[in-house]
Amino acid sequence: MKVVIMGCGRVGAQLATMLDQEGHSVTALDLDAYSFRRLPPDFKGNAILGNGLDEEVLRRAGIEEADAFVAVTQGDNRNVMAAQMAQKIFNVKKVVCRIYDPLRRDLYTILGLEAISPTTVFAEMLKEKLES
Template identity: 70%
Template sequence: MNVVIMGCGRVGAHLAAMLDQDGMKVTVLDKDAYSFRRLPSDFGGTALVGDGTDADMLKKAGIEQADIFIALTQGDNRNVMAAQIAGKIFNVPRVVCRIYDPLRKDVYESLGIEAISPTTVFAELLRERLSEKTKG
């Protein structure tokens, strides 16, 4: 499995390390080389400095051979744009993207983009936790 991850923040780096451990071929893309410090020293994948909303850069990252593309930068719009370039221009079979804004997530989900909103996921998780505590 070839995976391209855009954004090497905490989540991006952690996910890259996990998938690398699972034996996938991982390429991580970030605009800032300093972000790669978050990758573990035994990371076996590729780290590439570049902008994932740039189609040429995605090609360099091997998007044409990728089975999975995941957009995890801090910018909702950058994620959405890169995810669409990956899915609709390069026909990557599985594309997942992070969208913090729940309303924006709904719009893109209705357009057929697999999106996760950490905002709603985390709020729901907290609510569940709290209700467990109250019950216990």
Template identity: 55%
Template sequence: MKIVIVGCGRVGAKLASDFAEEGHQVSVVDQRQTAFRRLPPGFRGQLVLGTGIDEDVLRNAGIQQADVFIAVTENDNTNIMAAQIAQVIYRVPKVILRIYDPDRAEIYRELGLTVICPTRTVSEMIEQAVRDELVTKTS
């Protein structure tokens, strides 16, 4: 499977490493050369320096052949724009993006994108942990 990942922070590097180790063809895009240091020694994927909303950069990463596109930069707007480019222009079959703003996450989910919102996920987990504690104390 051909996977293009935009953003080589902790999450992007982990995804790239895991998918490459599984034998997938992985391209990682980041605008900072130093970000690629997060990848393990011997990483066999393609590294592309540039921004994930630049079509030339995305083409260099092989977006035309991508089966999966993942946008996990630290910037919601960049992730949204990159995901829309992948979905609308290049018709990548599976587009996944991370968005921190829970309100915006729902909007893009309705547009057919797979949206991961860590803000919502973590807050729900903490709320559930508090509720579980309250149930335990009242039992």
């Protein structure tokens, strides 16, 4: 599977590493070159410096051949915009984005985006721990 991951923070780098170790073709994309330090020395994928809201940067990252696109930057708005671009402009089959705000996540899900809210996921995990 060819995957483009926008955002090479803790989550993006961890996901890129996991997929790379499983033999997938991975491209990590970030605005800050320093973010790529989170990738292990044996990372076989690509690290592209650039803005994931720029169509040319996305093309350089290989989005036109991507099977999946993941947006995990710190900004909900950036993640939604990039996910919509991947889905609507580049017709990527599997698009997932992180949305911190649970209310916005619900709205984006209604609009057809696969969005995950770590705020909700973590709150549910904490609730389960309290109830056990």
